[in-house]
Amino acid sequence: MRLFAALLPPPGASRPLAAAVDGLRALPGAEELRWTDRGGWHITLAFYGEVDDDAVPRLTGQLTEAAARTEPFAVALHSGGTFGRDRVLWARVRGDREALRKLSGRCVDAGLRAGATREPDGLLPFTPHLTLARGTGTVGLHPYLSALHGYDVVPWVATRVALVRSDLPLPGRGTPGGRPRYTTVARMPLGGAR
Secondary structure, three states, X not given: OEEEEEEOOOHHHHHHHHHHHHHHOOOOXXXXXXXXXXXXXXXXXXXXXXXXXXXXXXXXHHHHHHHHOOOOEEEEEEEEEEEOOOOEEEEEEEEOHHHHHHHHHHHHHHHHHHOOOOOOOOOOOOOOEEEEEEOOOOOOOHHHXXXXXXXXXXXXXXXXXXXXXXXXXXXXXXXXXOOOEEEEEEEEEOOOOO
């Protein structure tokens, strides 16, 4: 199964962001973007790719240990950013960036120890974000960034790491460029959280 570790924003953080995204979807060209499903919003900590079923219990155990070594910390979403040439629109993450960076590193290491992933070649720097929409590069994302400028959500406290399964749309079924479905496989409390 295709797995990743993530922080899942609580409904209180998702509702104001959903309202902001509703405004973005009214902008010219918005219908050409693939908007992410709000029920699947997440902040990826580590991506493992395809993981054998027999490695999942080891990965869950390693993630449980990694989470226990990290105290709960504040997280919030604000403004926006892009990846690529108008390919991905996302909300920025602020809060305790050092705790977030350490937790991400621990989740990556947990995957390596569990045999769920191999050492990546040329690993990109960790950029915490929540993906809002994907494009083909034909729609300029600058108006969307401008609309998100100054957007801010009241911080919440991250208390759990989620191990999430990502099921991609099957070729030939549904709409081209369909959205993946996300299912939480396990939740591991951060140290001190209940």
